[in-house]
Amino acid sequence: MRVLVTGGSGYIGSHVCRLLLERGDTPIVVDDVATGRAERVQGMVLHRLDVSGDGAVARLADIMRSESVAAVIHFAARKQVPESVARPLWYSRQNIGGVRNVLDAMVTAGVPALIFSSSAAVYGDARGVVAEDAPTEPVNPYGRTKLAGEWLVADAARAHGLRAISLRYFNVAGAGWPELADRAVLNLVPMVLERLDAGAPPRIFGDDYPTPDGTCIRDFVHVLDIAEAHLAALDSLSSVAVPHRALNVGTGQGASVHDVVEGLRERRADAPRAEVLARRAGDPAAVIADVDQIERELGWRAQRGLNEILDSAVSAWRGASG
Ligand SMILES: NC(=O)c1ccc[n+]([C@@H]2O[C@H](COP(=O)([O-])OP(=O)(O)OC[C@H]3O[C@@H](n4cnc5c(N)ncnc54)[C@H](O)[C@@H]3O)[C@@H](O)[C@H]2O)c1
CATH class of the missing domain: 3.40.50.720 (NAD(P)-binding Rossmann-like Domain)
Known part of the structure; x- marks a missing residue:
């Protein structure tokens, strides 16, 4: 077609x-x-x-x-x-x-x-x-x-x-091929990677939300x-x-900002510890997709989890800056 x-x-x-x-x-x-x-x-x-x-x-x-x-x-x-x-x-x-x-x-x-x-x-x-x-x-x-x-x-x-x-x-988030990766520093994963590149602590906005680790939960x-x-x-x-x-x-699964930041830090040598700042206005505690309808109507379901997202993002980022 x-x-x-x-x-x-x-x-x-x-x-x-x-x-x-x-x-x-x-x-x-x-x-x-x-x-x-x-x-x-x-x-x-x-x-x-x-x-x-x-x-x-x-x-x-x-x-x-x-x-x-x-x-x-x-x-x-x-x-x-x-x-x-x-x-x-x-x-x-x-x-x-x-x-x-x-x-x-x-x-x-x-x-x-x-x-x-x-x-x-x-x-x-x-x-x-x-x-x-x-x-x-x-x-x-x-x-x-x-x-x-x-x-x-x-x-x-x-x-x-x-x-x-x-x-x-x-x-x-993530990349299927390194050369197609997201280069715009607008979302959490590229923002953290950019801070780590600069030797600066990644930022977490708020760790007092009513979630298991206190940080926001999103569907990556x-x-x-x-x-x-x-x-x-x-x-x-x-x-x-x-x-x-x-x-x-979406995946129907939530991952916390803390999980994402720590996952990225673990994949980088000598990564500084994250710093926790005040909450940003307008960030809801948890947002996760209900994926029943797309699964039912298209027979589609996400196949990849957070580890694959973070692995692919880090190796694509390394390729771009190395
Ligand atoms: N990335 C996300 O997290 C996300 C989440 C929800 C929705 N979306 C939507 O997905 C779409 C693609 O997003 P992306 O992340 O690939 O962004 P991107 O900026 O990488 O891609 C957008 C593409 O559209 C082109 N473009 C923009 N305006 C244009 C115009 N007026 N005429 C011709 N070309 C134009 C840009 O040059 C670019 O190649 C967008 O519609 C965005 O709103 C993205």
Whole structure:
């Protein structure tokens, strides 16, 4: 199958492109390479395009037609929460405008199937084990762009006979291949590794939460598991009757910030001890995905645990800095 992958040179998108290629599909990448890296998709077709820009609908529709695209996976989005707070209008143009343009082009070119990158951020301040029918009350502009994106996908799917799945990722980490690793220092694992590189103590924000070790608990899911979920979702689209579904992608297991930090320290020589700082505003004690629905509907289940996530992240980081 020929699959248009927006944001394919990014961290998660490049893993999906690699898996598509491995199983004999053809990824066609569309990316402005603002936060991605062209070398991650070397040898693949790469169209450099801002999907939210003027004229993007016509360009995307042209690419879909000329490349005989059968389905789209839409990763392209900006994902930094503080930046979304500072620039909400730009985030709305980028993230909501981007998915709007992709949908418009799909309808124009007659492409019927879409997988949309959503996020657990749509649940906002949810706590505990979170199922798909939990209230969606995002607490920042980034999360709101993802929820608005889901709504748009659902409306367009219903109106135009598309089949679509929004995948709500929990805490993505690790690397399937060292060269595809996450280089942006925005999430816990890269943040800790960067501090350790600098010989500085990793930071834990709060150890007085009502959890077994006092630190926050999150659902860390290996990026390769996330990538495999996309293939399962893609394969399911030809046989489903419902226009749109939103599915959690996580492991269903929690790991504490303490476990992650100590796991990374153990993998590095002479790592300084972590320092504990005050809680950050807005961090819920525990957030874990309920994964029953994705397992039932796609037959997908995460295969990798925290050790594989940390091993792969550390060796990819070492490769990049060594
Ligand atoms: N990484 C996570 O933990 C996480 C969690 C939940 C959801 N997501 C979502 O998953 C998707 C991929 O995230 P990632 O971690 O791979 O991020 P990333 O920044 O590595 O990848 C995003 C890719 O999209 C491209 N892009 C962004 N805006 C674009 C635009 N307007 N036009 C064309 N290309 C554009 C970037 O250049 C980059 O290659 C995003 O939609 C993000 O919101 C990520």
